[in-house]
Amino acid sequence: MKRPRGGSPERLPDPSNPPDERLLALAGQHLKQFGAAQVTVVGIADAAGMTHANVYRYFASKAALIDAVAGQWLKRVETLIAAIADAPDPADDKLERLLQAWARTHRDLLRDDPHLFDVYCAATQTRRAIVRRHRARMRQLTERVLDEGTVTGKFDPRDRDRALLLITDVTFRFINPVSIRLDGEMPDDLADQRMAALIRVVLRALAKGYV
Template identity: 75%
Template sequence: MKRPRGIGSSRFADASAPADTRLLAIAADHLKRFGPRQVTVVSIADAAGMTHANVYRYFPSKAALIDAVAGQWLRTLEALIADIADAPDPADDKLERLIQASARTHRDLLKEDRHLFDVYCAATETSRPLVRKHRARMRQLTERVLDEGIATGKFDPRDRERALAFITDASYRFINPLTVRLDAEVPQEVLDQRLAAVIRVILRALSVGNV
């Protein structure tokens, strides 16, 4: 299964790439190394070989640039989940993989790029547009798998909307960045066991019509 890769690095940015792409790669690298407070538009502009005024042609503020870095990571997650939703597997297998992939990807970001993860958490806490858009996209993908399961007889919920809410509510601890951060010190094997138990409950409830 493909996993989201790092967004980029100023040390490896392609000089022939569009300016906004290069700026995002540089900003992602600076954010990972220095944290959001130490990132400056001037340093990003210097690394890109342009004036800081030119950066503002593409991003109206430092906050907008950092949000764009987080948004790019969210789109890599959405692409991963879309690949699962579009796969030829049975719907129950796809739903299990979908939840596991989202949980694992969140956990990986927490371990590999804490500064970007904290930006994501702050955007979630304030319900910024990039997070609202991401939630809507993830809901669409989950709906697609749920509807496929209903059509093929894998799932038999009493109420479609309640079933969709149940999937989200039951898996919330493992896919919301704020709760993922709270579990930062919990061993991975413990989280894997808990998530596996939750997924079994979700699939069982959907298949026998408990929701």
Template identity: 70%
Template structure:
């Protein structure tokens, strides 16, 4: 972010909360060096503070790394929430939502493999940040599904089964572990496969086959 003209760099940095600066530094070091080579001492040095001071904000290096991952998950949730809250028909929103969800995962895999691996590790162990993220994403999917039911775009026989069907159908494209397995698959092929699954989902929701 460009600071206002005339404000010294140190003053501009001082205006940023310490935990926010630490997260930014940790994210940069994680991307460049990977989680094994990130240390609290190096982050503290870059922030111009003692490593003991870092522990005032984050209990451990693991907690700091998880906070970086959760920050990314929050950005993903914001993207999905914006689509869920849009004034478009529910079927259009669900299609765009699922495409954005898959695309954002793929972009992280390609742009920041180290953070993506942290995300995978957190998913494998079902850490609290992942459980919170899943709950929030489920709420957003529920919002769109319920809107579709109210507006008669969707007519599922069972709401819970419909929710499960949506997540199962696109699991390959939104679970970081399977996204990583598909790292070498060309994006246009994955896009075609996802589009086919979305058509199946929308048809099943509309005709009440789930």
């Protein structure tokens, strides 16, 4: 088993998996250990037991491969949030859990995989396609809960678009990765408390028709 420089042994992906999945798994490991600047297509190809030219059959560039790794994490976030949005709970409870979970996944990523967090920050700042698609999907999930709350009487917004903007604006500091990085030293319990206070404001505004 190959040992990356200065680290623990690599966990080689299941050789029965499709080549693109194996390459993504290895790229994720290399990114977590070395950071994007130190990841090389040659190193990933060598770990996968193929030529670097073979890698380009599946990913057009190193940047595309790294973005695909970030895209996998974003998909996992979307799956988590979709499960909350589809739950049978009342809409106000769901919106609270959705926003708390959304914020917490970002803080967890910053702590557990800071190199991947750096990629996500860069993709956000440059408005890359993976982030634009992710934002659209998260907006759809938030809209679903807001609309459900309106139908069931939990929410009474005067203007749907303004209500969505309120949710976005109030939670920006706890969901935008650039802002989260600036607050990186904030303890999780304090971040949860501050987020919870803002969510209470949002829920009251939606219930009372302030927006």
